[in-house]
Amino acid sequence: MNMSDIRIAVVGAGGRMGRHLIQAVTEAQGLRLGAASERPESSLLGTDAGELAGVGRLGVPLVADLSEVTRDFDVLIDFTVPAATMAHLELCRAAGKRMVIGTTGLDEDQRARVSAAGSEIGIVFAPNMSIGVNLCLKLLDVAARVLGDEVDIEIVEAHHRHKVDAPSGTALRMGEVIADALGRDLKEVAVYGREGHTGARERKTIGFETIRAGDVVGEHSVWFAAEGERIEIAHKASSRMTFARGAARAAGWIAERESGLFDMQDVLGLREQ
Numbered sequence: 180m181n182m183s184d185i186r187i188a189v190v191g192a193g194g195r196m197g198r199h200l201i202q203a204v205t206e207a208q209g210l211r212l213g214a215a216s217e218r219p220e221s222s223l224l225g226t227d228a229g230e231l232a233g234v235g236r237l238g239v240p241l242v243a244d245l246s247e248v249t250r251d252f253d254v255l256i257d258f259t260v261p262a263a264t265m266a267h268l269e270l271c272r273a274a275g276k277r278m279v280i281g282t283t284g285l286d287e288d289q290r291a292r293v294s295a296a297g298s299e300i301g302i303v304f305a306p307n308m309s310i311g312v313n314l315c316l317k318l319l320d321v322a323a324r325v326l327g328d329e330v331d332i333e334i335v336e337a338h339h340r341h342k343v344d345a346p347s348g349t350a351l352r353m354g355e356v357i358a359d360a361l362g363r364d365l366k367e368v369a370v371y372g373r374e375g376h377t378g379a380r381e382r383k384t385i386g387f388e389t390i391r392a393g394d395v396v397g398e399h400s401v402w403f404a405a406e407g408e409r410i411e412i413a414h415k416a417s418s419r420m421t422f423a424r425g426a427a428r429a430a431g432w433i434a435e436r437e438s439g440l441f442d443m444q445d446v447l448g449l450r451e452q
């Protein structure tokens with residue numbers, strides 16, 4: 180272990196992403212796990228985070244109260260639930276710690292609070308930390324600008340049966356990118372899961388379809404459909420390590436910035452490409 184490594188706290192350490200994040204932090208050069216937390220009611224409190232994640236003992240036990248271990252980390256990685264993310268945001272603001280937030284399903288007010296906190300601390304906030312999905316966001320921007328109003332646009336996403344928010348944060352971000360490229364307001368043009376006598380499709384709408392089934396890690400497909408041809412831009416994640424490695428990269432990146440709100444386009448240098 181190198182004592183100059185950036186120290187990371189993983190919250191929701193016992194969750195599907197939490198365990199992968201511990202592994203990714205342990206494998207990343209220049210990072211080490213400094214703290215890990217779970218809910219106060221969790222049966223995992225006191226368990227060694229490394230043993231929980233299957234990477235061997237790290238000497239970092241899961242705690243319920245993160246405020247007791249703020250001296251042990253520089254950057255906090257949060258893939259939990261919106262209410263917990265808001266509590267962690269307040270803690271990081273008060274303690275001057277940077278954050279990487281992957282939690283999805285935040286409402287407008289919660290997103291505004293994350294934005295505001297960016298004036299005080301460095302935050303990377305992105306609904307999907309995979310390189311592939313972030314490349315897809317660039318491709319979607321290009322496709323929307325080229326195909327414009329000549330196509331029908333539909334976003335189809337599939338996730339595991341345990342996912343609690345819909346559409347996925349990634350699908351919504353894809354919709355925002357496309358709407359921005361076409362000068363549309365997503366709030367006005369989004370159509371979520373059709374049913375009944377819907378009438379014919381209106382060209383400028385952007386449709387969202389959600390599948391929840393089995394153990395699907397995360398799949399997104401965007402259709403640009405015209406008369407006679409259809410373009411699909413699709414991404415399929417087959418391992419949560421793709422998100423976890425992206426989050427570890429974001430943690431190393433944000434550690435070098437005092438404040439500001441960023442996303443994975445910034446981390447990957449895709450913003451101006």
Ligand SMILES: NC(=O)C1=CN([C@@H]2O[C@H](COP(=O)(O)OP(=O)(O)OC[C@H]3O[C@@H](n4cnc5c(N)ncnc54)[C@H](OP(=O)(O)O)[C@@H]3O)[C@@H](O)[C@H]2O)C=CC1
Nearest residue numbers: 191194195196217218258259263281282283306307308422
């Ligand atoms: N940005 C990205 O790249 C990705 C984002 N996500 C998002 O990450 C989030 C988590 O997903 P996933 O790991 O599958 O979900 P899980 O339910 O498996 O994990 C969430 C974890 O957070 C814990 N938790 C809840 N409240 C608190 C709290 N107050 N303090 C500490 N821990 C808490 C839960 O504990 P308990 O189980 O006891 O309730 C659980 O261990 C979702 O919003 C998902 O959409 C997921 C993958 C990629």
Ligand SMILES: O=C(O)C1=N[C@H](C(=O)O)C[C@H](O)C1
Nearest residue numbers: 283306307342347348349397
């Ligand atoms: O809950 C998940 O699992 C995932 N959530 C993210 C989202 O809502 O977009 C990202 C990924 O697809 C997995």
